[in-house]
Amino acid sequence: MQVLQVQLEIRPDPAEVGRARRWARSRLAGSGIAADESLAETLVLLVSELVTNAVVHTGCPAVLRLSLPLAAADSATVRLEVADASDRAPVPRCVDGDATGGRGLALVDGLADRWGWSPEGGGKRIWCELDRCDEPRDAATAYGGGVSAYEVLAFDVV
Known part of the structure; x- marks a missing residue:
């Protein structure tokens, strides 16, 4: 299967997040x-x-x-990468229910098939990476068949 690889440069400005979302949507079509x-x-x-x-x-x-399949397929993998110049490792945080941030990596862990x-x-x-499947995954499969390291954190927010 052929894959389209595209990239967008991001400035260190919070307004870039919305631009990145719009750009990603436009590449999916x-x-x-x-x-x-x-x-x-x-x-x-x-x-x-991210x-x-x-x-x-x-x-x-x-x-x-983004690495996107060029044609519709029953199963394909979509890959998303963000590269930056900081050498600081991403660190998942444990936050309380009142915090307005700090759950990003928990969301990535819960939603992505691999990261x-x-x-x-x-x-x-x-x-x-996200796998495109021809049938929906059940909850056990969606979270790797076991308890994710972030599962309690991710669901505690809801």
Whole structure:
């Protein structure tokens, strides 16, 4: 399967988060992923979380990359990456119910099929992948069949 790889440079400005979401939505149309498909909604939320983390926690420019299937398929993988110039590792935080932030990596952990990070040059790359399936996943499958390290945190907020 052919994959389209696109990227967007992000300035260290909170307004860039909205621009990144709009950009990601505009790239989905050519990949056969409908705007109202749950995969598209999840992808845009993950873009928002990872770009927000880069903008808020690093103060450095970043690069958002998407790898999208070129044609509709019953199963395909969509990959999202955010690379920035900060060498600080992403650190999941435990926050109380009144906090207005600090849940981004818990959301990524709960929504992505896989995610991780790696050092890159003087900075790092955070990535996540979503599998496009022809049938919806049940709750046990969606969270890896077991209890996620962040599951309690993610659901405590609801």
